Amino acid sequence: MLKLSRNEKIFLGVIYVLLLGVTLAFLLPFIIVLSTSFISEAEFARRGGYVLFPEGIDFTAYDILFRRSRVILNAYGVTAFRVVVGTLLNLAFTVTMAYVLAQKQLPGRIPLTIFVFITMIFSGGLIPRFLLVDYLGLRNTLWSMIVPILVNAWYMLIMRNFFMSLPEELSEAAIVDGATAPVILLRVVLPLSLPVIATIGLFYAVHHWNAWFDAAIYIDRSELQPLQIILRGLLRSATLEGMEEISFMEKPPPAASLRSALIIVSTVPVLFIYPFIQRYFVKGIMIGGVKG
Amino acid sequence: MSRSSRTLPLQRSGESRWSLARKKFIKWRFYYLLITPALLYFLIFHYAPMAGILIAFKDISPFGGLQGVIDGPWVGLKHFTRFFNSFFFWNVMRNTLEISVLKIIFGFPAPIIFALMLNEVTRTVAKRVVQTISYLPHFISWVVVTGLITALLASNSGLLTGLLNSLTGESWSFLTNPDHFRGILVSSHVWKTVGWSSIIYLAAIAGIDPHLYEAAAIDGASRLQMARHITLPGISFVIVILFIFEVGHILEAGFEQILLLYSPAVYGVSDILDTYVYREGLIRLQYSFAAAVGLFKAIVSLILIIGANSLARRLGQPGIW
Numbered sequence: 270m271l272k273l274s275r276n277e278k279i280f281l282g283v284i285y286v287l288l289l290g291v292t293l294a295f296l297l298p299f300i301i302v303l304s305t306s307f308i309s310e311a312e313f314a315r316r317g318g319y320v321l322f323p324e325g326i327d328f329t330a331y332d333i334l335f336r337r338s339r340v341i342l343n344a345y346g347v348t349a350f351r352v353v354v355g356t357l358l359n360l361a362f363t364v365t366m367a368y369v370l371a372q373k374q375l376p377g378r379i380p381l382t383i384f385v386f387i388t389m390i391f392s393g394g395l396i397p398r399f400l401l402v403d404y405l406g407l408r409n410t411l412w413s414m415i416v417p418i419l420v421n422a423w424y425m426l427i428m429r430n431f432f433m434s435l436p437e438e439l440s441e442a443a444i445v446d447g448a449t450a451p452v453i454l455l456r457v458v459l460p461l462s463l464p465v466i467a468t469i470g471l472f473y474a475v476h477h478w479n480a481w482f483d484a485a486i487y488i489d490r491s492e493l494q495p496l497q498i499i500l501r502g503l504l505r506s507a508t509l510e511g512m513e514e515i516s517f518m519e520k521p522p523p524a525a526s527l528r529s530a531l532i533i534v535s536t537v538p539v540l541f542i543y544p545f546i547q548r549y550f551v552k553g554i555m556i557g558g559v560k561g
Numbered sequence: 562m563s564r565s566s567r568t569l570p571l572q573r574s575g576e577s578r579w580s581l582a583r584k585k586f587i588k589w590r591f592y593y594l595l596i597t598p599a600l601l602y603f604l605i606f607h608y609a610p611m612a613g614i615l616i617a618f619k620d621i622s623p624f625g626g627l628q629g630v631i632d633g634p635w636v637g638l639k640h641f642t643r644f645f646n647s648f649f650f651w652n653v654m655r656n657t658l659e660i661s662v663l664k665i666i667f668g669f670p671a672p673i674i675f676a677l678m679l680n681e682v683t684r685t686v687a688k689r690v691v692q693t694i695s696y697l698p699h700f701i702s703w704v705v706v707t708g709l710i711t712a713l714l715a716s717n718s719g720l721l722t723g724l725l726n727s728l729t730g731e732s733w734s735f736l737t738n739p740d741h742f743r744g745i746l747v748s749s750h751v752w753k754t755v756g757w758s759s760i761i762y763l764a765a766i767a768g769i770d771p772h773l774y775e776a777a778a779i780d781g782a783s784r785l786q787m788a789r790h791i792t793l794p795g796i797s798f799v800i801v802i803l804f805i806f807e808v809g810h811i812l813e814a815g816f817e818q819i820l821l822l823y824s825p826a827v828y829g830v831s832d833i834l835d836t837y838v839y840r841e842g843l844i845r846l847q848y849s850f851a852a853a854v855g856l857f858k859a860i861v862s863l864i865l866i867i868g869a870n871s872l873a874r875r876l877g878q879p880g881i882w
Contacts, residue, residue, distance in 0.1 A: 277783055277784050280784055287678060291675070295752070298709035299697075301709075319715075319718060366596050366599035376585050381596070390867070392607065393610030393856075396851045397609075397610035400613060404626065416602075419606070450591040479700075486843055504708050529708075529712065532709070535702075539700050543696065543697065543700045
């Protein structure tokens with residue numbers, strides 16, 4: 270290790286302090302909502318708002334979200350459905366399309382790829398898309414959150430590039446052994462591609478977990494709303510649909526702690542999973558950066 | 562090769578072009594079958610809406626269903642001239658461009674500086690922890706970010722607002738104040754994107770030849786000098802290319818973010834093309850007019866992205882196609 274001069278020590282010190290500040294800026298908002306989710310009505314009245322350190326721990330807000338109301342559990346169910354079913358369908362459509370477009374000898378491969386590529390740089394816009402979903406009768410169904418976003422063209426091209434990078438000898442050897450095309454896809458290509466499939470699958474899953482705008486425009490029925498929409502509603506009005514029972518409580522929790530608790534509830538799964546999956550995402554970005 | 566010599570082998574084997582195509586199709590039928598569902602998806606959910614932009618040249622009833630679209634009278638460029646001549650055109654265009662430019666001014670250098678700072682950290686564990694934490698905002702939704710902003714800046718109950726109120730004795734408000742609203746948009750945009758966007762720069766830094774640093778150290782260069790004269794030039798091409806594409810997306814000023822955060826009090830400084838289309842179309846049900854505004858945006862965006870790409874290629878970079 271090189272010896273550092275005095276100036277360089279100061280330089281490094283400044284950088285460390287700045288990075289510490291930045292890191293705190295990333296974390297503090299989460300710590301504030303976590304703390305606020307635990308404060309009671311009495312403490313809120315005394316301190317007047319969101320807090321960094323709670324004086325006491327009060328679980329009323331979580332109690333309301335999970336035990337007194339069915340709204341949150343139901344919304345969790347909707348979100349879970351779109352994450353699981355949505356991601357599986359995303360992958361089925363994306364993998365098959367990418368695999369076919371990765372066949373270098375396939376007649377029509379270039380026009381088909383251009384057919385997909387055009388959708389990346391031009392779109393009909395919000396209104397025609399909304400009207401289409403309406404005319405197809407998808408409004409107020411769970412499918413309106415899944416079917417209109419079945420294939421992401423960018424992810425599909427990333428996956429196609431990966432398939433094209435697999436050595437051709439493998440498929441050729443399988444053909445010599447008498448394997449047919451479906452067998453090659455299932456037995457040769459897919460097992461080799463699990464990392465990239467997992468990466469793209471995680472892209473899709475996080476998108477489904479966080480998406481809210483499609484539900485906001487396509488879905489009016491409250492029992493079909495995902496978690497993000499319930500949170501947005503609570504941030505806007507401080508009361509939850511189907512939570513009338515709160516007003517009958519002797520000491521209802523403050524809106525701030527109810528909101529905070531819901532933020533925590535709708536973030537915790539991502540918070541716990543992302544440190545483990547982020548390296549796949551980084552890998553995904555790198556694969557995407559390589560042009561094929 | 563002349564034309565006749567190319568067709569000769571086919572004639573010899575007695576095959577027509579048609580039967581050759583059929584043979585080819587049969588050979589690849591499994592693949593065509595496999596790709597059909599995905600092609601149908603693109604046809605229905607991407608190409609049908611492209612055909613749907615025709616409603617921008619019609620007057621359609623919001624309650625007539627598909628028949629209403631077919632029956633609606635053609636009105637030519639009526640909706641476009643109405644938009645270009647309205648007060649909203651200038652307001653919406655100015656907001657879109659100004660917010661985008663502000664986001665580029667603050668949001669574009671931020672990940673570069675962040676990556677350069679991280680690069681100076683020699684303790685790998687500390688570096689990895691900071692990196693992982695910085696990715697966190699990328700993984701959460703704009704709805705949650707809105708909740709976090711509320712926790713800090715809500716009038717009366719927000720933590721920062723409360724702090725300012727008790728320090729200054731005044732009553733502060735941010736989210737409904739036109740003077741502060743764009744600051745919130747830009748800072749929350751930087752907060753959400755800086756860590757994740759730094760990945761590409763860190764990767765570029767990792768690709769720089771380590772010998773350059775060794776040679777510089779022998780010549781007595783300080784770390785700051787190395788960052789300025791080796792690292793920064795080493796990633797300058799990545800910077801230029803990403804900048805070009807950032808400018809190519811200048812009409813995307815942050816639809817979800819603004820839609821969640823704004824209110825009528827700040828429409829004057831925050832209403833962008835996308836939010837205007839949303840309100841005119843889906844709230845006020847002026848489908849044709851909103852589709853016309855959307856089409857205007859789509860066409861300008863297409864020109865910008867093609868321009869960005871050809872500029873990138875002219876600079877010797879691969880571009881996106």
